[in-house]
Amino acid sequence: xxxxxVSILGPGLLGxxxxxxxxxxxxxxxxSVWARREEAAREVCGRGMADEATTxxxxxxxxxxxxxxxxxxxxxxxxxxxIKPHLERHAVVTDVGSVKAPVVDALVAGLGTQFIGSHPxxxxxxxxxxxxxxxxxxxxxxxxxxxxxxxxxxxxxxxKFWSALGCRVATLSPAEHDxxxxxxxxxxxLVAATLVNxxxxxxxxxxxxxxxxxxxxxxxxxxPPEMWAEILDGNRRAMAKSVESLIQMLREVEQQLHNxxxxxxxxxxxxxxxxxxxxxx
Amino acid sequence: xxxxxVSILGPGLLGxxxxxxxxxxxxxxxxSVWARREEAAREVCGRGMADEATTxxxxxxxxxxxxxxxxxxxxxxxxxxxIKPHLERHAVVTDVGSVKAPVVDALVAGLGTQFIGSHPxxxxxxxxxxxxxxxxxxxxxxxxxxxxxxxxxxxxxxxKFWSALGCRVATLSPAEHDxxxxxxxxxxxLVAATLVNxxxxxxxxxxxxxxxxxxxxxxxxxxPPEMWAEILDGNRRAMAKSVESLIQMLREVEQQLHNxxxxxxxxxxxxxxxxxxxxxx
Numbered sequence: 296x297x298x299x300x301v302s303i304l305g306p307g308l309l310g311x312x313x314x315x316x317x318x319x320x321x322x323x324x325x326x327s328v329w330a331r332r333e334e335a336a337r338e339v340c341g342r343g344m345a346d347e348a349t350t351x352x353x354x355x356x357x358x359x360x361x362x363x364x365x366x367x368x369x370x371x372x373x374x375x376x377x378i379k380p381h382l383e384r385h386a387v388v389t390d391v392g393s394v395k396a397p398v399v400d401a402l403v404a405g406l407g408t409q410f411i412g413s414h415p416x417x418x419x420x421x422x423x424x425x426x427x428x429x430x431x432x433x434x435x436x437x438x439x440x441x442x443x444x445x446x447x448x449x450x451x452x453x454x455k456f457w458s459a460l461g462c463r464v465a466t467l468s469p470a471e472h473d474x475x476x477x478x479x480x481x482x483x484x485l486v487a488a489t490l491v492n493x494x495x496x497x498x499x500x501x502x503x504x505x506x507x508x509x510x511x512x513x514x515x516x517x518x519p520p521e522m523w524a525e526i527l528d529g530n531r532r533a534m535a536k537s538v539e540s541l542i543q544m545l546r547e548v549e550q551q552l553h554n555x556x557x558x559x560x561x562x563x564x565x566x567x568x569x570x571x572x573x574x575x576x
Numbered sequence: 577x578x579x580x581x582v583s584i585l586g587p588g589l590l591g592x593x594x595x596x597x598x599x600x601x602x603x604x605x606x607x608s609v610w611a612r613r614e615e616a617a618r619e620v621c622g623r624g625m626a627d628e629a630t631t632x633x634x635x636x637x638x639x640x641x642x643x644x645x646x647x648x649x650x651x652x653x654x655x656x657x658x659i660k661p662h663l664e665r666h667a668v669v670t671d672v673g674s675v676k677a678p679v680v681d682a683l684v685a686g687l688g689t690q691f692i693g694s695h696p697x698x699x700x701x702x703x704x705x706x707x708x709x710x711x712x713x714x715x716x717x718x719x720x721x722x723x724x725x726x727x728x729x730x731x732x733x734x735x736k737f738w739s740a741l742g743c744r745v746a747t748l749s750p751a752e753h754d755x756x757x758x759x760x761x762x763x764x765x766l767v768a769a770t771l772v773n774x775x776x777x778x779x780x781x782x783x784x785x786x787x788x789x790x791x792x793x794x795x796x797x798x799x800p801p802e803m804w805a806e807i808l809d810g811n812r813r814a815m816a817k818s819v820e821s822l823i824q825m826l827r828e829v830e831q832q833l834h835n836x837x838x839x840x841x842x843x844x845x846x847x848x849x850x851x852x853x854x855x856x857x
Binding site: 416417418419435436438465474475476478479480482483484485486487488489490491492493494495496497498499500501502503504505506507508509510511512513514515516517518519520521523524525527528531534535537538539540541542544545546548549552553554555556558559560561562563564565566568569570571572 | 697698699700716717719746755756757759760761763764765766767768769770771772773774775776777778779780781782783784785786787788789790791792793794795796797798799800801802804805806808809812815816818819820821822823825826827829830833834835836837839840841842843844845846847849850851852853
């Protein structure tokens with residue numbers, strides 16, 4: 296990468312992992328981490344994860360070629376407004392938010408063509424700096440989501456950055472991104488939580504009998520509720536469509552449960568598709 | 577265990593793993609494996625998994641104190657009818673089927689009090705002898721499902737057998753069992769397959785963007801379609817109730833997607849319950 300200073304705003308699982316990955320892959324790049332809380336900044340320093348850790352946004356972004364917003368999507372707009380006066384003119388700003396249309400709309404409105412959205416699809420049900428790992432992005436898909444007026448040079452720079460960190464980079468419009476992740480991430484998350492809450496409501500004793508299937512199927516339900524409530528709200532339009540399609544498909548198969556041939560074909564199709572998914576992330 | 581000969585009917589993932597686990601834990605017990613196909617019997621022999629491997633049911637159950645049906649649930653009744661004339665009087669017959677009410681009804685009708693149903697909740701999306709593992713049952717829950725008229729001595733013998741293999745044993749009526757597994761196993765299975773088929777129907781390109789969340793949430797959809805179609809058919813009454821409850825709960829949360837407080841509480845409850853699930857199996 297051609298960046299000399301990268302500024303990471305927010306030292307959570309993703310921000311912390313970014314700092315570690317930059318350290319590992321590009322020791323020559325100066326890494327600055329901004330944290331809201333003094334203790335968090337001290338912890339980043341104490342762990343030697345960055346060259347600079349600060350609670351001052353101006354210090355964090357000063358001289359940075361690349362600024363990465365790793366804060367909750369609900370506060371991105373506010374943080375963007377605060378950094379705007381201090382950004383280098385040539386700087387590129389990106390983010391790691393899981394919803395793109397509302398984030399890109401708000402940040403392009405705030406930062407203009409300096410902002411290019413991205414969504415590295417890495418993470419786990421864990422949160423915070425303690426869960427940060429240098430290899431979190433290895434082999435992960437990162438979706439870069441420029442809007443129509445985005446600067447081609449900055450789109451390219453952001454894509455190259457994620458590639459250099461080990462991601463497989465794809466480009467989608469913000470709206471396409473939100474439709475895709477509703478299907479493959481947000482809906483599965485909501486369904487996992489619903490499966491757990493259903494057992495809870497119908498027969499909590501059944502939790503004693505859970506096997507590996509239930510455990511894996513519902514793992515993501517251990518994710519941070521606050522963050523996921525924001526994501527589901529941010530993507531509520533695509534979510535409503537996905538939930539409706541899911542309900543319709545469940546009803547169709549429910550009416551066929553006695554028809555083992557039809558159910559077998561339904562399950563065989565799912566198996567065929569599922570067996571193809573071999574990605575590490 | 578006080579058994580001198582155990583007969584395993586059907587050398588699939590569960591039957592094969594049972595043979596291996598018996599070998600490991602109780603080398604003094606004589607293990608006989610019945611297979612429908614000659615090659616399968618030869619393979620069991622070749623791997624040294626049993627003292628005897630045969631395609632003759634009479635030979636397999638002759639002298640056996642315990643007979644374990646590890647065949648698909650659709651053929652259990654037929655196999656039971658064939659072994660009945662050859663069973664020792666004191667023998668206990670059990671099975672490993674994932675649905676219990678119809679299986680227990682049919683096998684008690686066929687074998688009387690010699691039959692005690694059980695369901696070791698172990699397995700994976702893999703199938704067949706190649707996937708068999710001596711430790712498959714270590715720490716797994718096994719639900720023993722006697723009907724009202726079941727012989728207390730045989731209930732105890734079956735429970736002790738699974739305990740000796742390393743299972744945590746619980747007892748439920750066949751109907752209770754079926755309600756519980758509909759919630760924690762059969763519904764999650766159907767939902768996993770539906771999530772995959774939904775992506776397939778709505779936007780197959782989205783498969784390229786799958787992360788660990790989708791992978792784990794849908795892992796069970798790689799299970800054997802034929803077996804699962806039989807299971808879902810066998811448990812269709814409890815399944816219909818579970819699917820309806822799931823749809824109702826999904827609709828409720830869908831209508832609240834804009835209400836981040838309500839969604840956060842919903843997700844927080846799921847997280848609290850999910851975090852408690854620590855079982856290995």
